[in-house]
Amino acid sequence: MNASLSIPAASVAAIEQSPGYWSGVFKRFLRDRVAMIAAVVVLVLVLLALFGTYVTPADPYQSSMLKRLKPIGTEGFLLGTDELGRDMMSRLMVGARLSLFMGITPVLFAFLIGSVIGIIAGYTGGWLNTAIMRTVDVFYAFPSVLLAIALSGALGAGIGNALISLTLVFIPPICRVAESVTAQVRSRDYVEAARASGANAFAIIKTHVLGNVLGPIFVYATSLIAVSMILASGLSFLGLGVKPPEPEWGLMLNTLRTAIYTQPWIAALPGLMIFITSISFNMLSDGLRSAMDVKQ
Amino acid sequence: MSQDAIIEIKDLEVVFGSGSAAVRAVNGVTLRVERGQTVALIGESGSGKSVTLRSLLRLHAPKKTTIKGNIRVAGHDVLSLSSSALSNFRGEVCSMIFQEPLLALDPVYSVGDQIVESIQRHKGCSRAEANKKALELFERVKIPSPERRLAAYPHEMSGGMRQRAMIALALACDPQVLLADEPTTALDATVQIQILLLLRELQKTLGLSIVFVTHDIGAAVEVADRIAVMYAGQIVEEGDVRTIMRAPRHPYTKALLQSRAHGSLDRGQRLATIPGAPPDLAKLPPGCAFAPRCTYAQDECREGTIALISLGESHSARCRRTDVTHLPHTESVET
Numbered sequence: 055m056n057a058s059l060s061i062p063a064a065s066v067a068a069i070e071q072s073p074g075y076w077s078g079v080f081k082r083f084l085r086d087r088v089a090m091i092a093a094v095v096v097l098v099l100v101l102l103a104l105f106g107t108y109v110t111p112a113d114p115y116q117s118s119m120l121k122r123l124k125p126i127g128t129e130g131f132l133l134g135t136d137e138l139g140r141d142m143m144s145r146l147m148v149g150a151r152l153s154l155f156m157g158i159t160p161v162l163f164a165f166l167i168g169s170v171i172g173i174i175a176g177y178t179g180g181w182l183n184t185a186i187m188r189t190v191d192v193f194y195a196f197p198s199v200l201l202a203i204a205l206s207g208a209l210g211a212g213i214g215n216a217l218i219s220l221t222l223v224f225i226p227p228i229c230r231v232a233e234s235v236t237a238q239v240r241s242r243d244y245v246e247a248a249r250a251s252g253a254n255a256f257a258i259i260k261t262h263v264l265g266n267v268l269g270p271i272f273v274y275a276t277s278l279i280a281v282s283m284i285l286a287s288g289l290s291f292l293g294l295g296v297k298p299p300e301p302e303w304g305l306m307l308n309t310l311r312t313a314i315y316t317q318p319w320i321a322a323l324p325g326l327m328i329f330i331t332s333i334s335f336n337m338l339s340d341g342l343r344s345a346m347d348v349k350q
Numbered sequence: 351m352s353q354d355a356i357i358e359i360k361d362l363e364v365v366f367g368s369g370s371a372a373v374r375a376v377n378g379v380t381l382r383v384e385r386g387q388t389v390a391l392i393g394e395s396g397s398g399k400s401v402t403l404r405s406l407l408r409l410h411a412p413k414k415t416t417i418k419g420n421i422r423v424a425g426h427d428v429l430s431l432s433s434s435a436l437s438n439f440r441g442e443v444c445s446m447i448f449q450e451p452l453l454a455l456d457p458v459y460s461v462g463d464q465i466v467e468s469i470q471r472h473k474g475c476s477r478a479e480a481n482k483k484a485l486e487l488f489e490r491v492k493i494p495s496p497e498r499r500l501a502a503y504p505h506e507m508s509g510g511m512r513q514r515a516m517i518a519l520a521l522a523c524d525p526q527v528l529l530a531d532e533p534t535t536a537l538d539a540t541v542q543i544q545i546l547l548l549l550r551e552l553q554k555t556l557g558l559s560i561v562f563v564t565h566d567i568g569a570a571v572e573v574a575d576r577i578a579v580m581y582a583g584q585i586v587e588e589g590d591v592r593t594i595m596r597a598p599r600h601p602y603t604k605a606l607l608q609s610r611a612h613g614s615l616d617r618g619q620r621l622a623t624i625p626g627a628p629p630d631l632a633k634l635p636p637g638c639a640f641a642p643r644c645t646y647a648q649d650e651c652r653e654g655t656i657a658l659i660s661l662g663e664s665h666s667a668r669c670r671r672t673d674v675t676h677l678p679h680t681e682s683v684e685t
Contacts, residue, residue: 180413246448247446248456249407250407253471
């Protein structure tokens, strides 16, 4: 990265080649079969989200009054059709984009904001910690579904407002995890050792706190993606998130509910997708957690 | 005493908390360490050894701790350093090794990275230079195949190796004073002696002054020039190793030495113990803190403050009964 790396000392080169922490994590992760399966599923979903519109067997918006609610396996409609005669398979594939977007984005923002607040609270302690954490607790006291609906309702319907309200819902739990992990790390011997070797608060937070805290917070945040997707689906279901005719799994679940007695399997398909996605993200975060545990 | 004192502690008092819950961890410690000298602080758990040591780097949380007295290390007035001066002081003038190296090394960075980071922070040199220096340090502390070990993570090393790495980390910025907080307690016996020999050797080659906290008298004898025995936050006896080992004058030192296992014990023979328990540091008794457990104690020991009595060149004891303590202990001594 800098010019000094080019100094030709064999021994120095040996240090540069050292396998980093993350390559060790990656190696352990590869050996975890369940996590690998989950990773493949997530990868497929991400690819669907990115390129789904180009590979759909039919136009997901093309409705047909004659072909409404065809069962699974109908000629030309592998997974049947919905209540407006649109191809379910295409809609599910395209729906991955909005559903994943609604699942990941709020968690990502909440991860960034919540980590900063939590680390500051955990590291400083004292009255600042009390002030921050009690405020967070107020938000935390609401059930997350209720809070998301209330915030979304107050902000008004729409994807942007749904994202904001979901982000606000996830900041408190991430903040709490960040605070507790930071408070633990702060009292570790290596932080004291770093202080004894002359590191100031900024250097300690930068290397020792971030290095040890981001991993656990990240793993926790990954597990929230599933929750976020379900909440986002819930908001869409209530008409507070995505608007028809956009394909989004939660919204599809809502519009198909009228067909539950005539075509129950088709009505359940978006729910199945949500289930598969959320369980994959959960398995993935579990795998990450054990792969990041250095003391195995 | 010599003029060339690198550490001078005067009337150090450390109190944790305040009011009725105040714990008086250190009560008036005065200690001189000369350049190139190794001093061992020994005593039971809770005798104030580690607290004294940590005060030398001002590591105690400032809000909860009251420190009185005077500490000078290599010309720096430690208790009045500004926070940036303190950062420079720590590591460059005075650094510390810890009891449990697995906990004192950050698990997510390789040991090499941690040493390099410390060097870069203090010296502001390039990464390559810092790497070279780290390698030198690993050779100095005698870690086999140092290139490979620099890339290892703390959990991948053995206990002895980790402690060597910890020592290398402490020496990263060429300090003049090394503080060691029970550096061998977490290690097994064969490794302990290697680490002690290493410390001794480093002290000689680098001209370090070492303050060494331990409750293992054997370890203290191995590396120290002088021994200071602490009890209830005070130094109760101080002298060179030979004097303390052969002719201890404070009853506590005597009892401590008797409670060791000498070679092998005969079957059925009991190890000598000190009856009672150390006093509660939140409410110390008047007079000598050791009096309630002392076989020499008389009524005069239980009042006033006990002065440090000089017993010849660089030997002193905080006891009113030094006139009888050098005599072989007999049951006839009144208690």
